[in-house]
Amino acid sequence: MLKDKIAIVTGASRGIGKAIAIELAGAGARVAVNYSRSGAEAEEVVSLIEKGGGTAFAVKAAVNSADEAAAMFAAVEERFGSSADILVNNAGITKDNLIIRMKDEEWDSVIDVNLKGVFLCTRLAAKGMMKKRYGKIINISSIVGFSGNAGQFNYCAAKAGIIGMTKSAALELAGKGVRVNAVAPGLIDTDMTAVLPENVKKAMIDKIPLKYAGNVSDVAKAVLYLASADSDYMTGQTLHVNGGFYM
Ligand code: NAP
Numbered sequence: 001m002l003k004d005k006i007a008i009v010t011g012a013s014r015g016i017g018k019a020i021a022i023e024l025a026g027a028g029a030r031v032a033v034n035y036s037r038s039g040a041e042a043e044e045v046v047s048l049i050e051k052g053g054g055t056a057f058a059v060k061a062a063v064n065s066a067d068e069a070a071a072m073f074a075a076v077e078e079r080f081g082s083s084a085d086i087l088v089n090n091a092g093i094t095k096d097n098l099i100i101r102m103k104d105e106e107w108d109s110v111i112d113v114n115l116k117g118v119f120l121c122t123r124l125a126a127k128g129m130m131k132k133r134y135g136k137i138i139n140i141s142s143i144v145g146f147s148g149n150a151g152q153f154n155y156c157a158a159k160a161g162i163i164g165m166t167k168s169a170a171l172e173l174a175g176k177g178v179r180v181n182a183v184a185p186g187l188i189d190t191d192m193t194a195v196l197p198e199n200v201k202k203a204m205i206d207k208i209p210l211k212y213a214g215n216v217s218d219v220a221k222a223v224l225y226l227a228s229a230d231s232d233y234m235t236g237q238t239l240h241v242n243g244g245f246y247m
Helices: 015-026 039-051 066-080 104-132 153-176 198-207 216-227
Strands: 006-009 030-035 055-060 086-089 135-140 178-185 238-241
Touching: 006 015, 006 066, 015 030, 015 039, 015 055, 015 086, 015 216, 030 039, 030 066, 039 055, 055 066, 066 104, 086 104, 086 216, 104 135, 104 153, 104 178, 135 153, 135 216, 153 178, 178 216, 216 238
Parallel strands: 006 030, 006 086, 030 055, 086 135, 135 178, 178 238
Antiparallel strands: none
């Protein structure tokens, strides 16, 4: 399905990004497994992919650093002999707080990683994709970018912003054969949601029509679809993977 394609998955050392990297590699893509701190975990993801017969390498870069992001794209080109055909902007962090208690640092760092990181990587990817006249960019937003969420003023701003960026990039790059879409996951079991108190999680699950939290492969399969030629007539769209939590 993705034979000969080159993919970069940001924040792929664990959680949703790890599942996406494994899914894309399973479909034949050569995958750059990006991480910013969790090197050992990223190497484990590479081993898993290689054991399954796939091709991958781990690449350290904080997506919110222009220099590190540029070095990552250069490393991918050197390693695989060509620029990326697929970019999955998945890296993300949360620093939740109520508005009146939110510290400048909590606002700045969440916007920096979740929003500026998408800008920097998209800018780098678009250059190569425009030259190839083909590319797939998939941005991982969130249900809360649509619904809002008390205590996540910063995170919701970033995740809603990603939707505007997805549509703008889709408009700008369509003429060059580059499709840009988003996936908005609901409650997915990962390290990010493991910190939620059990009663909060249970209250959320009660509100989900399907009555359970999703798992990482639910999101990874949606990304695989958007990365493949099967979705070539889609651009500027968002796939909601949330058990009906938000419609
Ligand atoms: P996670 O388990 O906390 O993993 C986050 C990943 O992002 C890690 O691989 C981490 O690697 C990486 N990362 C963090 N800062 C980075 C940076 N500056 N540069 C590069 N990589 C960085 O999170 P997750 O739950 O899988 O979430 C993945 C994406 O899905 C995020 O964008 C999140 O907002 C979104 N999402 C998650 C849920 C959910 O319920 N879990 C729901 C909706 C949307 P290091 O440890 O190496 O920094």
